[in-house]
Every structure is written in C-alpha cells, then in structure tokens.
Amino acid sequence: MKRYGPKIISFGxxxxxxxxxxxxxxxxxxxxxxxIHWVAYPENRRITYHWLSPSGTLYNEESVQFAExxxxxxxxxxxxxxxxxxxxxxxxxxxxxxISRSFRVLKEAQNPGLEP
Numbered sequence: 001m002k003r004y005g006p007k008i009i010s011f012g013x014x015x016x017x018x019x020x021x022x023x024x025x026x027x028x029x030x031x032x033x034x035x036i037h038w039v040a041y042p043e044n045r046r047i048t049y050h051w052l053s054p055s056g057t058l059y060n061e062e063s064v065q066f067a068e069x070x071x072x073x074x075x076x077x078x079x080x081x082x083x084x085x086x087x088x089x090x091x092x093x094x095x096x097x098x099i100s101r102s103f104r105v106l107k108e109a110q111n112p113g114l115e116p
Contacts, residue, residue, distance in 0.1 A: 006072075006091050008037040011103040025104040028081040032103075034074045034089050043067050048092040049074040054085030054105075081107075 012022040013030050026032050034049075044066050051059040059077045074089070076082070084107040090100040 002039060004039050004041045005093065006036045006038050006099045009089060009091070009099060009101040010035045010037075011089075011101075023103075025106050028084055028105055028107055030082075031080075032076040032082070032105075034076075036072045036074065036091060036099075038065065038070050038072065040068045040070050041065060045093055047072070050090045050092060051076050051078065052088045052090070053078065053083045054087065055083060057083075 010020075010022045011024075011026065011032060011034050012020055013026065013032060015021050020033075020035055022035075044064055047063050047065045049061040049063065051061070053059070057078075061074060061077050063072065063074065065072055074091075076087075082105045084105050086102050086104055088100060088102045091098045
C-alpha cells in the first residue's frame with residue numbers, strides 16, 4: 001500500500017539565479033521558504049502549513065496540494081526581521097499533522113550553515 005504525503009522538508013532561500021539554496025540556519029531578514037517533497041496523492045488535498053516561532057507565535061498558510069504533484073513550496077509568512085532562534089514547520093492534512101521539521105534563524109546572516 002502506497003503511503004501518500006510529505007516525506008522530506010528542506011529550508012532555504014532562492015538566490016539571484018532563481019535556484020533554491022538549502023540552509024540549516026538562515027538570516028533574520030531572508031525570505032525563507034520550505035521545499036516539501038511528497039509521495040503524490042491520487043486526488044487534490046487542502047494542506048495547512050503551521051510555522052511556529054521561537055516565542056510561540058503561529059503563522060498559518062493554506063494551500064492545495066494537487067494530485068500527482070511531488071513537490072510544493074511554502075513561504076514563511078512572518079514579518080521581517082524574523083525572531084532569532086529555532087522555528088518549526090508542521091504540515092497538516094485535514095487537521096492531522098503529517099510531518100514536522102525545525103530550522104534556525106540567526107539574528108545576523110553571518111555565513112549561514114549550508115546543508116550538504
């Protein structure tokens with residue numbers, strides 16, 4: 001039986017060449033986005049992204065994950081500069097958490113840690 005849904009979350013930003021660059025830590029003024037890789041659903045699904053700040057503020061974003069899509073992009077909808085510390089993204093389907101992952105925001109963007 002196929003297990004549909006998100007499997008991998010990567011955090012980063014889009015560079016000047018429009019390429020997605022993964023980072024384990026990002027600067028407080030960066031436009032942060034998550035790339036989510038899925039085992040495609042056979043039908044469209046309404047997905048909710050919960051972005052939780054270090055102080056507990058929750059930013060929600062809703063989207064449709066279209067049937068057969070294997071990648072989605074979620075952009076952090078919080079105002080800049082971002083709160084420094086550990087943030088968490090949780091992906092929900094119909095109120096049920098599917099996957100969750102953390103990333104770190106640095107107060108200053110000094111050489112953020114590029115993921116391999």
